[in-house]
Amino acid sequence: MIEKNIPAILPLIFLAAALLIPLLGVWKKAVAYPIAILTVLAAASVSVYGFIYVLLNGTIRYFFGGWAPPIGIEYVYDPLASFVALVINFIALLVLTHGYHAVNIDVKDRQVAYYSVVMLLLAGFNGMIITGDLFNLYVFIEISSLSGYALIAVGEKRAPFAAFRYLIIGTIGASFYLLGIGFLYFMSGTLNMNDLASILPYIKDSPAILVSLILIVIGLGIKMAIFPMHGWLPDSYTYAPTTSSSLIAPIGTKVGAYALLRLVLFVFGVEYFSKDLQVAELLAIFSCGGIIYGSVMAIAQKEMKRMLAYSSIAQIGYIGLGIGLANPLGFIGALLHLINHAFMKACLFLVAGNLRVKTGSSDISQMDDSFRKKYPWTMAAFTVAALSMVGIPPLAGFFSKWYLALGTIENNSWFYLAVILISSLLNAVYFFRILEKVYMRSPEKYIPVDSDIAEIRNEEVKPSMLLPAVALAVGLIVLGIFNVLLVDQIYKMMPAGL
Amino acid sequence: MKHGSTSPIILLLSRVISPYIMLFGMYVIFHGHYSPGGGFQGGAMLAASIILLRIALEEKVHQMHFNSKLGIPLGALGVLIFFGVGLISLLLGGYFLDYKLLPIPGYTPADLHSFGILFIELGIGLAVMSVLVSIYDNLLEDDDV
Amino acid sequence: MFELIIGHYDYLFIVVLITIGLYGMIIKKNLVKKVIGMSIFQSAIILFYISSAVKSDATVPILVDELSTAEVITYINPLPHALMLTAIVVGVATVGVAFALLVLIYKRYNTLDEKELIERMK
DSSP: OOHHHHHHHHHHHHHHHHHHHHHHHHHHGGGGGHHHHHHHHHHHHHHHHHHHHHHOOOEEEEEGGGGGGSSSSSEOOOOOHHHHHHHHHHHHHHHHHHHHHHHHHHGGHHHHHHHHHHHHHHHHHHHHHBBBBBBHHHHHHHHHHHHHHHHHTTTSHHHHHHHHHHHHHHHHHHHHHHHHHHHHHHSSOOOBBBHHHHEEEEHHTSSHHHHHHHHHHHHHHHHHHHHHGGOOOOOOOHHHOOOHHHHIIIHHHEEEEHHHHIIIIIIHIIIIIISSHHHHHHHHHHHHHHHHHHHHHHHHHHHHHHHHHHHHHHHHHHHHHHHHHHHHHHHHHHHHHHHHHHHHHHHHHHHHHHHHHHOOOOBBOOOOTTTHHHHHHHHHHHHHHHHHHHHHTTHHHHHHHHHHHHHHHHTTTTHHHHHHHHHHHHHHHHHHHHHHHTTTOSSSSSSSSSGGGSSSSOOOOOOHHHHHHHHHHHHHHHHHHHHHHHHHHHHHOOTTTO | OOOOOOOOHHHHHHHHHHHHHHHHHHHHHHHTTTTOOOHHHHHHHHHHHHHHHHHHHHHHHHHHSSSSHHHHHHHHHHHHHHHHHHHOOOOHOTTTTTTHHHHOTTOOHEEEEHHHHHHHHHHHHEEEHHHHHHHHHHHHOOOOO | OOOHHHHTHHHHHHHHHHHHHHHOOOOOOOBBHHHHHHHHHHHHHHHHHHHHTOTTTOOOOOOSSSSSSTTGGBBBOOOOHHHHHHHHHHHHHHHHHHHHHHHHHHHHHSSHHHHHHHHHHH
């Protein structure tokens, strides 16, 4: 019975937890965290099981309320959706493990509300991944965005204003998306993605479909922060508390990217998206702009979290570029980068959070040699993630860039290849700047001669904060080494006509 | 409002009108499944009647009427009713929210398909009412930050 | 051309509303006015769905004994209205969160003017 219900269980289990936490929180506040972590654990195990089940037995379709599509709402749990859901729930599990202490520090006495909203956020993300209905996707986008605004606003003093700006821009994005599916609905008479994909070839000459594609790309582009629509991102990531930013940064924009990929490649179809129109080309050009802009701005930052935020804009550019290439290698590159970047960003944000807990700030200029001795494992995790970000071969980040580069060569678009190579160099600049300080620069403070450098004691953070970061770093190595297996699976997820 | 209005007209009228708004809200909820209306609209009316009293009367009185602390738990309870109806049908072997499977004796599945939505409307009505009231309360409260 | 305008005056009206909403969100310096602009923008999209779903000589899709269910032409398609009901709820939630954020901003900085706010943040 559980197999049949997996698509419904994933979002609903989070919804149930989001409701149980405030109810039981009235009785006892300490109950919030155990419920949250158990829910994420359950969701992660269900998605592991679901992924294996889907690979062996094929797509699961779920009809809400027993109404068959196209009348009812359908959830489609295919290999692609199950894979992305698995990655997201796994990262959420690690981030919430880290949250055991981090949330105590950042949020203090409002944990009941905080965890309830976290559960709502994850319900929204899981729903966005699994749903097969356009309007349902809108509702889940709004659920996840609204809880995202709340999670950002509990941060530092400036956080509410950052969240407010995100809210205004995010609402414009969601409304554009709604307008886009309005055009689609009135032209085709259906909101079901599969149904729509079969109807669209007959009505694709209508300008209304063109307008809807543009509106949907803009709307979801704002959600995933593609270059000209990225304005909300740096402030919100910087001022949000650690757990919020390490949930929203790796997962939030990736789910937006997944929704865009799902809609343009599976619903509108590769043919229409890249050959009949030049939307794909446009997306790729904007993504290139984002890659360069994000990397250059990241070099200019002095604060680590802000630097990571700008680096996010650049990395989302890679995913957008992969979608925009609209060829098999580009698709593999985009999907691999979606996963790798989720791992890398989660790891880096957790490390930034750990440094904030220990030293009070994550200012880059204050880093020096002593960090390596005080926090050896944290810094090791950081190093792995940073090297992966730059694209050093055995690590995961290399392979996604490799496939993207192959994709550009296949399209004969040498300009994009140049952008990928240049941005790798820029990545190296802003990460090696930190690595250089951590490994080479001796502390500025005067150290007496007789007290050896071994005097600097190991002040590693608590295990609950350390293990998730290390696990993510190990995950990067594993993802890199067993990358072939992953690519084999991704071939099965390829949309028709690519 | 903390102190409430001093005008006897407002005090009296709000007290007289409020139960009728509430009654009409109930009517809208219960007729939701075969006429325009439903849980959201009815719940909004129930909330309107409570907020009317909150605007007009002093704090002590309107807290006796509907305590601010109840807002969030009742809202969660309302959605849990919705959720529970869905979950029961899922556990009975159907799809989530497939309420023709609800174990209520004396009704055919077709009847339940029509009336089953009533449970959901009740849950939604409760949730909408308490959440709207608690949004109002939260905007007024001035002790945090 | 004239007929096009007359035939689609509702869409033109919606375009005007969307423009007003976007103008309010982008140009206005007061944060409350931004929220008002956002609300207008969302209402315009709701109106777009509703006005596109208009069907003349049709009634509400409720089962009545006098009308036969076989004739689809007598009923309005309820789906756009149901969708917009959801969109209205989402809009209410968005405005609620926006005002909650504004209350928080005002308590911390004592202003809701964007320029002033950025000035005080430095």
